[in-house]
Amino acid sequence: MHSITVNNLTKKFGSFVSVDNISFNVKEGEIFGFLGANGAGKSTTIRMLCGILEPTSGDALVGGFSINSEPDKVKSSIGYMSQRFSLYNDLTVQENIDFFGGVYGLSGSNFRERKNWVLEIANLKGKENLLTGLLPGGIKQRLALGTAVIHNPKIVFLDEPTSGVDPISRRSFWDLINQLSEEGTTVFVTTHYLEEAEFCNNIILINAGKLVAEGTSEELKTNYINHKIIDIECDRTVEAMEILEKETFVLDTSIFGNNLHISVLDDVSAKKSVLALLEGKHSFRIRKIDTIVPTLEDVFIHLIEKG
Amino acid sequence: MNNIIEILDLKKNYSSVEAVKGISLEIHKGEMFALVGPDGAGKTTTIRMLTGLISPDSGKLSLLGKNIKENKNFIQNKIGYLSQKFSLYGDLTIDENIEFFAHIHNIFDYSERRNELLEFTRLTPFRDRLADNLSGGMKQKLALACSLIHRPEILFLDEPTTGVDPVSRRDFWKILSGLIKDGITILMTTPYLDEAERCTRVALMNDGKIIALDTPAEIKKSIGKSILEVVCSPSRKAYKIIKESGDLEVQLFGDRLNIMIENRQENIDEIMNIFNQNEIKISGTRIITPTLENVFIHLINN
CATH class of the missing domain: 3.40.50.300 (P-loop containing nucleotide triphosphate hydrolases)
Structure with missing residues (x-):
């Protein structure tokens, strides 16, 4: 069962193609990661999927409604939270919740119940009269998510929801996202932090408006990157990097803590060459040399540089 | 200097x-x-x-x-x-x-x-x-x-x-x-x-x-723990079971669970038993090094 179906969606601004004929599906209740660098067309796509920007061509069904012919129904079946949490800092917690409840037309016992739920997930029970602007970042973020889904939408869009949030708060925020998804809400999320994309059931990556990769994080790591990453633990890392940079079999180098990472095409022969060069010729002491699984960030950078 | x-x-x-x-x-x-x-x-x-x-x-x-x-x-x-x-x-x-x-x-x-x-x-x-x-x-x-x-x-x-x-x-x-x-x-x-x-x-x-x-x-290394990664389904149910079963630190990544354990066979066996009894289907396990984030959360919780 698909909660979002996107077919050949395109958006042009004059002659500039912001979103270029993309198609994908999002399953009901999954956490779906939507990745891309700045300017890749992420925000334009999200705005179209939320029914606030008309596509140039193509269509999408969001919660069963067409973004072309039923944008109002799309709007009422989704929730949206952006990195600049849409809360009013000069209102109290209570006033913010009331405001969003009002916007979504909630009333009576249903509203009271949902208000309670929001206070609970944001750990703000008994603190309804605090000024929102004074809340710590992590709490504010949970309140923002709570108000974004106060009307119990089937789908929620989270646009870089964890930007600038500390690790502890981020982890508990992801617990909350998992909880929503478990209750059947489809979660469509964008993030710049690729280790967060690991939390997603499925991921797509867009670049220059085009879809360049899709799958689970494991699939992305195995199907989309053909070069291998070698982790080298040795002394004088910086000098070692300078030597390896000059070799043609080394595609890329980076210092990683006390180790050195290099990208190569053939890891078996590269390891031999590195040993011969560093140990044999320059008498470095190599303590460890291993091929490692690329991170999602490695895959992402690879696909974007290739494109 | x-x-x-x-x-x-x-x-x-x-x-x-x-x-x-x-x-x-x-x-x-x-x-x-x-x-x-x-x-x-x-x-x-x-x-x-x-x-x-x-x-x-x-x-x-x-x-x-x-x-x-x-x-x-x-x-x-x-x-x-x-x-x-x-x-x-x-x-x-x-x-x-x-x-x-x-x-x-x-x-x-x-x-x-x-x-x-x-x-x-x-x-x-x-x-x-x-x-x-x-x-x-x-x-x-x-x-x-x-x-x-x-x-x-x-x-x-x-x-x-x-x-x-x-x-x-x-x-x-x-x-x-x-x-x-x-x-x-x-x-x-x-x-x-x-x-x-x-x-x-x-x-x-x-x-x-x-x-x-x-x-x-x-x-x-200092915390003496490893991460047991388990690919399983339904992963959410598995996550809940581990979370509710006691004091193990666990994270859910899509269809994978990361559970922080002391790397001993008996600990792994115990977790596998819990999964078997609850009809969780396991399609892969491996031991991985904890990330700094795992360690950090662990240190703060203790």
């Missing part, structure tokens, strides 16, 4: 709040060092004391072997600082912004150094563009170039990559590697533990104190 920064029992209170509760730390020349921790841990307060922007209540603080208080001018010229909200002049070009910062440091023969920095940050083609018209990643690189115009020996970076996209972030790290190559010492704060993994040594801060201080690899 191997220790370029020496901190001894440093304390700072803001009225009744103890922001930094007596930390001690030595940073060696050429290190890429990270102060990591959640909001309110005391990272920014520490970096502000180190850059001489605020004074400590007590404790000793020396940079390049000299006491900060008594050698302010000497030290100012030896350090660069990129703050969280770096200030560029939007109505000046890239070239003019760097010129401005050069003048602040009383440097007037800056043009060669400026060319070098623009090459290094790959901003040369845009040197005549107004700072207002730069992308986020480019602004950040310009701010970095400005903080390096006077050839500092120590560079302080306060959460330098917050809100920057992955491509620009990778680019930024490459530039930092280049600085290390030139012998500059870097001290940064970051809330991102995957970034801390790229540093030579890390201090994990929580509640004004340092709770771990070592290389990323040693910090990970």
Whole structure:
């Protein structure tokens, strides 16, 4: 069962193609990661999927409604939270919740119940009269998510929801996202932090408006990157990097803590060459040399540089 | 002089709040060092004391072997600082912004150094563009170039990559590697533990104190735990069972669970038994090294 179906969606601004004929599906209740660098067309796509920007061509069904012919129904079946949490800092917690409840037309016992739920997930029970602007970042973020889904939408869009949030708060925020998804809400999320994309059931990556990769994080790591990453633990890392940079079999180098990472095409022969060069010729002491699984960030950078 | 920064029992209170509760730390020349921790841990307060922007209540603080208080001018010229909200002049070009910062440091023969920095940050083609018209990643690189115009020996970076996209972030790290190559010492704060993994040594801060201080690899070893990764279905049910079964730390990544355990067969068998009894289908398991984030959460919870 698909909660979002996107077919050949395109958006042009004059002659500039912001979103270029993309198609994908999002399953009901999954956490779906939507990745891309700045300017890749992420925000334009999200705005179209939320029914606030008309596509140039193509269509999408969001919660069963067409973004072309039923944008109002799309709007009422989704929730949206952006990195600049849409809360009013000069209102109290209570006033913010009331405001969003009002916007979504909630009333009576249903509203009271949902208000309670929001206070609970944001750990703000008994603190309804605090000024929102004074809340710590992590709490504010949970309140923002709570108000974004106060009307119990089937789908929620989270646009870089964890930007600038500390690790502890981020982890508990992801617990909350998992909880929503478990209750059947489809979660469509964008993030710049690729280790967060690991939390997603499925991921797509867009670049220059085009879809360049899709799958689970494991699939992305195995199907989309053909070069291998070698982790080298040795002394004088910086000098070692300078030597390896000059070799043609080394595609890329980076210092990683006390180790050195290099990208190569053939890891078996590269390891031999590195040993011969560093140990044999320059008498470095190599303590460890291993091929490692690329991170999602490695895959992402690879696909974007290739494109 | 191997220790370029020496901190001894440093304390700072803001009225009744103890922001930094007596930390001690030595940073060696050429290190890429990270102060990591959640909001309110005391990272920014520490970096502000180190850059001489605020004074400590007590404790000793020396940079390049000299006491900060008594050698302010000497030290100012030896350090660069990129703050969280770096200030560029939007109505000046890239070239003019760097010129401005050069003048602040009383440097007037800056043009060669400026060319070098623009090459290094790959901003040369845009040197005549107004700072207002730069992308986020480019602004950040310009701010970095400005903080390096006077050839500092120590560079302080306060959460330098917050809100920057992955491509620009990778680019930024490459530039930092280049600085290390030139012998500059870097001290940064970051809330991102995957970034801390790229540093030579890390201090994990929580509640004004340092709770771990070592290389990323040693910090990970120190807790004596491993991560059991289990690919299973239904993964959510499995997650709940582990979470409710006691005090194991567990994280859910799509169809994978990461469970922190002591790496002994009996522990793994026990978890597998729990899964079998609850009809969880397991399609793969492996033992992986904990990430710094795992360790950090573990240390804070204990």
